[in-house]
Amino acid sequence: MARVRGGNTGYAVALVIFGCAFVIALLVAIIFYTKIESHKNAEQAAIAERDKYVRGGAETAAAGEYIADGKSATAGMLAEINQLQADNTKLESDLANKNTEIAGKETALNKLDTLREELEGQLKAERTQFGVQMQERQSQVDALLREKADKNTQIADLQQKVTDLIQDADAAAQDRIAELSQKVGELENEGRDLQEKIDQLARDNQKLRDERPQLIAPNSALPDGRVASVFGSGRDLFIDLGRKDGLVIGMAFEVFDPLPIIKLNAQSGEARGKATVEVYKLEDEAATCRVVRMDRGEQIDPGDPIVNIAYDPNMDIAIFPFGYFDIEGDGGGNDINRIRTLIEKNGARIPELKAGEDGIPVLTPDLDYVVLGAEPVLPERPDDGDFDPEKIAAYQAKQAEVEAYFSIVEDAKLLRIPVLSQNRFIELSGYYER
Numbered sequence: 210m211a212r213v214r215g216g217n218t219g220y221a222v223a224l225v226i227f228g229c230a231f232v233i234a235l236l237v238a239i240i241f242y243t244k245i246e247s248h249k250n251a252e253q254a255a256i257a258e259r260d261k262y263v264r265g266g267a268e269t270a271a272a273g274e275y276i277a278d279g280k281s282a283t284a285g286m287l288a289e290i291n292q293l294q295a296d297n298t299k300l301e302s303d304l305a306n307k308n309t310e311i312a313g314k315e316t317a318l319n320k321l322d323t324l325r326e327e328l329e330g331q332l333k334a335e336r337t338q339f340g341v342q343m344q345e346r347q348s349q350v351d352a353l354l355r356e357k358a359d360k361n362t363q364i365a366d367l368q369q370k371v372t373d374l375i376q377d378a379d380a381a382a383q384d385r386i387a388e389l390s391q392k393v394g395e396l397e398n399e400g401r402d403l404q405e406k407i408d409q410l411a412r413d414n415q416k417l418r419d420e421r422p423q424l425i426a427p428n429s430a431l432p433d434g435r436v437a438s439v440f441g442s443g444r445d446l447f448i449d450l451g452r453k454d455g456l457v458i459g460m461a462f463e464v465f466d467p468l469p470i471i472k473l474n475a476q477s478g479e480a481r482g483k484a485t486v487e488v489y490k491l492e493d494e495a496a497t498c499r500v501v502r503m504d505r506g507e508q509i510d511p512g513d514p515i516v517n518i519a520y521d522p523n524m525d526i527a528i529f530p531f532g533y534f535d536i537e538g539d540g541g542g543n544d545i546n547r548i549r550t551l552i553e554k555n556g557a558r559i560p561e562l563k564a565g566e567d568g569i570p571v572l573t574p575d576l577d578y579v580v581l582g583a584e585p586v587l588p589e590r591p592d593d594g595d596f597d598p599e600k601i602a603a604y605q606a607k608q609a610e611v612e613a614y615f616s617i618v619e620d621a622k623l624l625r626i627p628v629l630s631q632n633r634f635i636e637l638s639g640y641y642e643r
Contacts, residue, residue: 531570578628
């Protein structure tokens with residue numbers, strides 16, 4: 210746009226200069242033509258005056274005047290003629306000069322005409338170019354307006370889609386609530402039969418647990434083995450479990466003070482023993498361990514019980530981990546794969562559970578433990594006017610995560626399966642930071 214304005218200013222200046230030059234030239238021409246006409250009139254007057262002395266009665270009268278004055282008529286007339294010729298020569302010289310001056314002015318006028326024609330041509334060309342530029346600019350403006358209209362249409366379509374998405378989500382939530390309400394009604398109507406099934410499942414589950422005398426309850430644990438002897442300044446020891454008992458190198462155990470049943474702190478959830486030991490050498494009926502952690506002021510003595518919740522030499526322990534785990538508490542991502550590795554490393558297995566219609570795993574009575582990660586927190590619902598698809602999708606995903614978590618908790622309560630938190634599990638499995 211700056212170029213176009215500069216062009217318009219150039220046109221205005223050129224037009225002003227041309228107009229001034231044209232007016233000046235016109236004035237000069239008028240003046241010169243007036244002077245030429247005046248000189249021509251003077252010349253005609255001089256010729257007429259001369260003719261008085263060379264023609265007819267005027268010539269005789271002039272001669273009589275010269276004789277009366279005592280002069281020679283011929284001499285006087287010659288002198289007059291010479292004077293007239295001199296005047297005429299001067300007039301012709303002046304006329305020639307004026308003609309030359311007029312020719313110069315006419316040349317200047319021609320140059321001005323040429324300059325005017327050039328300026329008019331340049332002005333016409335620049336007007337043409339300006340017209341082309343204006344057409345191009347108008348085309349660009351029209352294209353931008355069309356693009357803006359398209360964008361507005363896209364925005365309107367997106368807003369409509371988001372609105373439809375929210376409406377669909379609300380409708381789905383309402384349908385889910387209605388479905389759950391219907392299920393609650395059905396459960397209330399069939400409560401007696403369902404309670405009978407639950408009681409039967411509880412009896413079957415208790416029967417299974419009675420057949421497994423070394424099963425560890427959430428708030429207590431039976432020893433898996435004992436410390437046989439201590440050596441190496443109390444940092445190495447033998448335990449009474451070995452290769453025949455299913456031990457592998459790298460297994461860890463918590464060491465407690467001698468008690469028939471290990472009581473765990475139910476309020477704080479802490480399940481740490483006074484020390485943690487790790488197997489680094491195996492024999493058939495014994496294993497050599499090293500101390501990897503010990504509380505200040507404690508010592509390990511022969512006969513101290515050792516416990517690992519994921520290990521049992523007499524049974525197949527089934528543990529199902531679920532949820533979000535953060536072992537170091539640094540927010541670095543879900544550590545569920547590390548939990549799985551810890552379960553399998555200590556001899557337990559992770560069953561493959563089928564998913565229900567809602568996609569949530571269905572617990573089975575043969576599970577020994579459920580290990581749950583941190584309880585998810587449902588964020589605030591996006592405002593009705595917030596159409597950000599990412600926020601809506603994140604909210605729905607978190608809502609599904611919360612529903613799945615508490616569904617697992619409820620199923621575990623119904624089946625009376627012990628539920629362990631992340632901290633209690635890693636403490637009872639002998640986990641330590643290497």
